[in-house]
Amino acid sequence: MSEGGPSLPAADEQINGLSFGLLLLAPDQTIHQANPAAESLLGISVRRMKHKAFLDIVGFAQKGLADRLDELETQLVARGVDARVAERDLRLNVTVSTLLNHPGWRVVTLSDASQGERFEDYERRGQLRGPAVLAHEIKNPLAAIRGASQLLARKLADDEKALTGLIADEVDRIAQLVDRMQRLGRERAEPVGPINLHEAIHRAYETVRISSKSSVAWREEFDPSLPPVLANEGALVQVLVNLMVNARDACADVVAPQVVVRTRFVSGIVMNVIRLGRPVKLPIEIMVSDNGPGIDPSIRDDVFEPFVTSKTNGQGLGLALVQKLVRDMDGRVSHERDEAGGWTNFRIHLPMAR
Secondary structure (H helix, E strand, C coil): CCCCCCCCCCHHHHHHCCCCEEEEECCCCEEEEECHHHHHHHCCCHHHHCCCEHHHHCEECCHHHHHHHCCCCCCEEEEEEEEEECCEEEEEEEEEEECCCCCCCEEEEEEECCCCCCHHHHHHHHHHHHHHHHHHHHHHHHHHHHHHHHHHHHCCCHHHCHHHHHHHHHHHHHHHHHHHHHHHHCCCCCCCEEECHHHHHHHHHHHHHHCCCCCCEEEEECCCCCCCEEECHHHHHHHHHHHHHHHHHHCCCCCCCEEEEEEEECCCCEEEECCCCEEEECCEEEEEEECCCCCCCCCHHHCCCCCCCCCCCCCCCHHHHHHHHHHHCCCEEEEEEECCCCEEEEEEEECECC
């Protein structure tokens, strides 16, 4: 580097700048040091973690993983590991590396498996732009077909208009599908600003309530002290409508159907936003829960993919759109099944407006 250029960051500055959690474990498996990203992810300060056993802080559901950590020479890469941290359930990507010149010492990296954007997500965005362009070309002939059916209906007797009505209804259904495809392919995110979270939830609920005929019991558990969130109001309402409709439909056939919408402030949730090139704190949580039978296990890991659905007449675009809109707001959406309690939970985490 030429004289007078920027100075080389020190090793501790490089470690503190990492977007994933890094912990240094002593040979007795106690935590010797942790970077700020580890503090944010686990929701525990380094002062409280220091000299505590790593497995006392992070409890892994997979017993085999804890056994592997007992082997001091173990090097490990594990993805999508279920863990319990301070009464919170996390799904983590974990690596364990040994230090060649320091026997018994290891470096552990942690990142949230349900956060961030994978390279595959960028590839999928490229794939979705194609259908979006195609959708634009489809809409013009659809409008012509609908117009022709209306003209034809004027010349038919009343008992013969059912077929033209069917044509118009099917054209409308396809047009709605095309609209959703176009939204998925849209690259430019809607602008964000400070939003009153509970007003957005009530607006979404009123939209769902008007169209609901089932006897689902709705319950709110709100934290009234929450500050404004940084979001786009229209996009947030659309996300909530989709999740509420899904929850309502999922529990409609159980004996006492219930949907619960909760809000709360959580610490330690950080999203590594590739587009921004920096981590973003996501302390505002919205959870939409239903007591239905849950998502079919065969598609549970793919519910946010386009065209994946267990509904008989579903198009599989609702949750894909939810994920896109939430990511456009630099937030994250995830789901989990509480088998013991019989609840399916969809969680949205959003940044706080400043």
